Amino acid sequence: MTARAGPAEEVFRDAVGGLGGAEWDRLAGDRFYSSRGWLEFCASLDGHTGGAVCVEDAGRRAAVPVSAVTRQAHTRYRWDALLRDLGTSEVPAGVLVGPARGYQTHILSAAQPHTGLVERLLDRLRRLPEHAAAAGLLGDAPPQRPPVMAMFLSTAEAEALRAAGVRRQPVLLGADAWFTLPDGGWEGWLDSLSAKRRSMVRRDLRRFDEAGCTVRHAPLEDVVDVAAELQARTDERYGRRAPAEAIADSFRRQAAAAGGAARAALCCRDGRIIGYCAYLLRGRTLFLRSAGFDYTRLNGVAEYFTTVYYSPIRAAVRAGARHVHAGIAAEDAKALRGADLHPLWLLDLTPGSRGTDRDEPILARNAEVSARVAALSPAVERAWTPQARSAEQFGLARSLPSTRR
Numbered sequence: 260m261t262a263r264a265g266p267a268e269e270v271f272r273d274a275v276g277g278l279g280g281a282e283w284d285r286l287a288g289d290r291f292y293s294s295r296g297w298l299e300f301c302a303s304l305d306g307h308t309g310g311a312v313c314v315e316d317a318g319r320r321a322a323v324p325v326s327a328v329t330r331q332a333h334t335r336y337r338w339d340a341l342l343r344d345l346g347t348s349e350v351p352a353g354v355l356v357g358p359a360r361g362y363q364t365h366i367l368s369a370a371q372p373h374t375g376l377v378e379r380l381l382d383r384l385r386r387l388p389e390h391a392a393a394a395g396l397l398g399d400a401p402p403q404r405p406p407v408m409a410m411f412l413s414t415a416e417a418e419a420l421r422a423a424g425v426r427r428q429p430v431l432l433g434a435d436a437w438f439t440l441p442d443g444g445w446e447g448w449l450d451s452l453s454a455k456r457r458s459m460v461r462r463d464l465r466r467f468d469e470a471g472c473t474v475r476h477a478p479l480e481d482v483v484d485v486a487a488e489l490q491a492r493t494d495e496r497y498g499r500r501a502p503a504e505a506i507a508d509s510f511r512r513q514a515a516a517a518g519g520a521a522r523a524a525l526c527c528r529d530g531r532i533i534g535y536c537a538y539l540l541r542g543r544t545l546f547l548r549s550a551g552f553d554y555t556r557l558n559g560v561a562e563y564f565t566t567v568y569y570s571p572i573r574a575a576v577r578a579g580a581r582h583v584h585a586g587i588a589a590e591d592a593k594a595l596r597g598a599d600l601h602p603l604w605l606l607d608l609t610p611g612s613r614g615t616d617r618d619e620p621i622l623a624r625n626a627e628v629s630a631r632v633a634a635l636s637p638a639v640e641r642a643w644t645p646q647a648r649s650a651e652q653f654g655l656a657r658s659l660p661s662t663r664r
Contacts, residue, residue, distance in 0.1 A: 266386075266390040266393075266394075267310075267327075267387070267390040267391050267393070267394035267396060268394070270310040270311065270312055270325065270387060270390070270391075271308055271309070271310035271327065271391070271394070271396065272310070273309075273310070274295065274298040274299045274301070274302040274309040274310065274311070274324070275295050275298060275310075275311045275322075275324070276310050276311030276312060276313050276322070278311065278313050278322065280295045283295050283311070283322070283367075285369070286320070286322055286367040286368065286369060287365075287367055288367075288542060289541050289542030289543055289544045290363065290365050290367070290541075291361075291517075291520075291539060291541040291544070291546050292358045292360075292361030292362075292363040292364075292546075293324060293358060293363070293364075293365050293367055294516075294541065296515070296516040296517060296518050297358060297360075297361065297516050297517070298311070298324050298358060299516060300360075300512050300513060300515075300516035301324075301326065301358050301359035301360055301361075302326070302359075303512065304332075304359055304360070305330065305332065306328060306329045306330030306331060306332065307326045307327070307328055307329075307355075307359050308326060308327040308391075308396050309324065309325075309326050309359070310324070310325050310326070310327070311323065311324045311325060312325055312380060312383045312384055312387065314376065314379040314380045314383055315376075315379075316373075316375050316376045316379050317373070317375065317376070319368060319369070319370060319372065319373070319376055320368060320369065321366055321367065321368040321372045321376045321377065321379075321380050322366075322367045322368070322380075323356055323357065323364070323365070323366055323367060323380065323384070323409075324356075324357060324358050324364075325354055325355065325356055325357075325384070325387065326354070326355040326359045327354055327391040327396035327397055328351075328352060328353060328354065328355050328359075328397075329352050329396075329397060329398045330351065330352075331351060331355075333359075333360065335362070335432075335587075336355065336359065336410060337351065338351075338353075338355075338406070338408045338410065338605060339351045341430065341432070341605065342430065342605075342607075344620075344624075345430065345617060345620050345621055345624065350402040350404075350405065350406055352397045352398055352401060352402055352405060353388055353397065353402065353405040353406035353407060353408060353609075354384070354387050354388045354391055354405065354406070354407040354408070355408055355410060356384055356407060356408065356409035356410070356608065357409055357410050357411055357412070361411075362411045362435065362586060362587055362603065363411055363435075363584075364409060364410060364411045364412050364416070365413070365416065366380065366416050366419065372419070374419075374422055374423055377419050377420065377422070377423040378423040378424060380423075381420060381423045381424060381425065381608065384407055384409075384608055385407060385608055385609070385610045386610075387407060388404075388405035388406065388407050388609070388610075389405070391405065392405050404609070404611075405609075406607065406609045407607075407608045407609050407610075408605060408606070408607060408608065408609075409605070409606045409608055410432070410605045411432060411435075411603045411604070411605075412429070412603065412604045412605075412606055413601065413602075413603070413604075414601070414602055414604065414646075414649060414650045414653075417429040417604040417606055417653070420606055420608070421606075425606060425607075425608060427606065427607045427617065427618075427621075428617070428618050428621040428622060428625075428653060428654070429604035429605060429606045429621075429625075429653055430604065430605040430606075430607075430621055430624065430625065431602055431603075431604060431624070431625040431628045431629060431653065431654075431655070432603045432604060432605055432628075433587050433588075433602075433603055433628070433632070434587065434590050434600040434601065434602065434603070434632050434639075434643060434646075435584075435586065435587055435600065435601045435602070435603045436584075436585035436586060436587070436589075436590065436593040436594070436598040436599070436600055436601075437582060437583070437584055437585065437598060437599050437601065438572060438582065438583040438585060438593075438596070438597060438598050438599075439451075439581065439582060439599070440572070440575060440576060440580065440581050440582065440583065444576050445572070445573055445576050448572060448576065448597075449461075451597060452596070452597050456595060456596065456597065459595070460569065460596065463561035463564050463565060463569070464561070464565060464569060466560040466561050467560050467561045467562065467565045469560070470528070470558055470560040471528055471529070472526060472527065472528045472560060472562060472565070473526075473527050473528070474524050474525065474526055474527070474565060474566055474570040475524075475525050475527060476522055476523065476524055476525070476570075476574060477522065477523055477525060478514070478519070478521070478522055478523075479510060479513070479514045479517075479521040479522055479523045479537050479539075480511065480514040480515075480521070482523050482525065482532075482535065483507050483510045483511050483514070484503075484507055485525075485532050485535070486507075486510060486523055486535045486537060486551065487503045487504070487506040487507035487510055488503045489532075489533075489534060489535050489551035489552055489553060490503075490506050490535075490549060490550075490551035491503040491506055491551070492551060492552070492553055492554070493550070493551035493552055493554070494506075494551075496554060510537070513537075513548070517539045520539045520540050520541060521537065521538075521539045521548070522537070522538060522539065522540075522574070523535045523536065523537050523538070524536045524538065524566050524567075524570040524571055524574070525566075526552070526562050526565070526566040528556070528558075531556070533552060533553045533556045533557065533562065534550070534551065534552035534553065534557075534562055534563070534566050535550065535551055535552075535566070536548075536549070536550040536566050536567045536570070536571060537549045537550070538571050538574070540574075540575070540578050540580060542580075543579065543580045543581045543582065544580055544581070544582045544583070544584060545571055545572075545574065545575035545578070545580045545582070545583045545584070546583075546584045546586075547567065547571060547583065547584065547585050547586060550563075550566065550567045552566075564592065564596070568585070568592075568593075568596055571583060585598055587603070590632060590635055590639050590642075590643075591635050591636045591638060591639050593642075594636065594638040594639045594641070594642040594643075595636075595638045598642060599642055599645075599646065600632070600639065600642045600643045600646060601646050602629075602646055602647065602650050602653075602655065604653070621654070622653070622654030622657070623654065623657075624654075625653055625654035625655055625657075625658075626654045626655060626656075626657035626658045627658070629643075629647050629654075629655040629657075629658035629659075630657075630658035633647070633658060633659070644659060647659060
């Protein structure tokens with residue numbers, strides 16, 4: 260869909276709002292899911308028109324990607340379903356603030372954006388649904404009051420938008436896992452773990468090697484078909500069905516979006532690929548993207564952990580990266596291997612959404628989700644509690660044992 264002339268044209272003229280690819284990627288830095296290539300991939304998704312809002316104030320610039328959404332296929336981005344029990348928007352069409360895939364939204368700026376800059380950004384974002392609807396970007400029959408939703412924000416960015424004037428409480432979406440890689444390479448990372456966890460990793464690797472398994476790395480574009488078949492088998496195992504051909508097409512477009520930075524760790528035994536993990540490197544961060552296995556051929560010798568965590572961490576170390584973004588889900592496996600878990604938030608930016616009468620249900624839900632995360636295992640609780648405490652103004656402190664407040 261092409262934006263018509265009018266206020267929306269500036270925002271939706273291309274995936275980066277007409278700012279220019281080099282300038283945009285300078286603002287994005289290591290944040291791959293806000294890079295121009297990835298946003299162009301997101302703009303190609305059915306039901307989305309990609310763009311960006313850019314503002315300037317006092318010699319500084321801030322920007323954020325946006326999408327005019329008519330239909331959201333990905334369940335984790337269905338704000339209408341997520342908010343149904345909270346008395347907030349149940350309208351599926353509107354404006355999404357942040358990339359349409361990747362679970363990471365950042366306010367991009369060359370320096371820490373001051374409150375005045377974020378206020379200008381917020382003002383532009385709040386006016387955007389009206390302009391998008393008038394330009395025909397929200398369908399032939401747009402909602403009367405289209406929502407504007409910022410999803411997968413960090414705590415710092417949720418706080419910045421609240422300080423700029425957002426009245427509604429943010430809604431906790433889940434936990435985001437990050438590995439920090441210290442000095443000393445692979446051995447330095449192992450030494451950063453507790454003795455018990457260090458022994459677990461070495462035992463996993465020993466069992467993997469003794470079983471005759473190996474991991475090799477290749478450009479994702481070279482192994483798209485085998486990776487897609489393994490992903491399709493994994494999806495079917497967990498009740499999700501997607502044709503391998505459609506998955507392969509998505510992988511090809513993702514690899515193109517990454518500009519050659521997309522790679523795959525391939526788990527092999529007896530000359531056969533039995534698992535894969537797709538990842539990409541941008542600057543000093545390695546991003547884990549997806550993984551799949553032929554579970555009928557696994558022998559329970561840590562094939563998953565070696566392929567999905569240990570081998571990419573080694574690849575990150577070799578590349579001089581200092582962080583591995585492991586994303587959402589599988590919190591226990593990640594925390595056991597030293598990952599920190601950070602909250603991710605949804606914030607309703609819709610004009611007129613004061614929401615003070617809805618604060619209590621949102622805070623109660625946040626506490627419930629936080630408690631559910633912490634209860635997954637002692638390792639998860641240790642990785643999660645410091646982050647929950649730092650966001651206690653959003654209700655997470657209710658989920659912590661009183662002795663830890």
